[in-house]
Amino acid sequence: MTTSDVPTLTDALRRRAASETPGRTGELIAARVAQLHGRPAPVDEDLDMLVRRWTGGQDFSEAERAVLAVAEQMVVDAHGVTDADIARLAEHYDPPTVVALLMHIGLVDGFGKFELMQRSPDHE
């Protein structure tokens, strides 16, 4: 391994975590976390709008709503994630999928904040 492997290996880790998320949940996570960071959401405009108002509409399944609730809480304050939040996820997904979803949320949050640090000051 060489020093230049660190970005390559972390990119592989992020891709792997995203690939383990079911259906469109990976996209929903990426969109909601970006919105909370104040970054452009990496999804099309329609989905961006739907995710912005996810609590008020009927556009998402119960499983997707459970994912969005945990994603939002992890970004705002991970200590606010409750036993009930994870139990709700576990009603819809098996433990390997719950682990993948939570890891993806954490990575999208962490690397999204890194992306903010790398933006040109013109975005300010």
Added chain:
Amino acid sequence: MSTTPRLPSALPGRDADFGTLIAHQPELAGAFQLAYGTFWSHGVLDQATKEVARMRNARITDCGFCRNVRFAGARAEGLSESMVEAIDDGYESSDLDARQKVVLRYADRFLGADGPPDESLQRDLDRELSAAEQQELGIGLAMFHGFAKLLIALGCEPDQMDTTVLPTPDIPQPVSG
């Protein structure tokens, strides 16, 4: 804060903890260990500087496990316990050196999602760290932050934990035999 793991262990006969929970995703856990081990033991940035950033994340994220862990390599490079204690909100007036303080200012901006460094911070960063070191610092903070939150959300914070020095993460060796 939950100190009760929120999922069952993936490994029969083993208690549920962070390691046995992420074992539900062995390939993902392996990808993490490879990236994290390479970052810590084969990167461009010195381990003491990485540890300064990790401890700042631990305190801001308030991760009960991360706060109490120290990595041996950073200690060997001279990051003492009194220096670690200075990584609190009063670090600017502490005895930490200029490089450590600029890393902490970068970490605070990063963790607050405050956008790119301003001119003054970028100038200080360029004086203290090469471009490759700055990139690795950012990648490190992203991993510290994401995995601290994962551990918290999984309910894997300890009830109580003394300060514990652990071996510095390295690339996992294949199990022989």
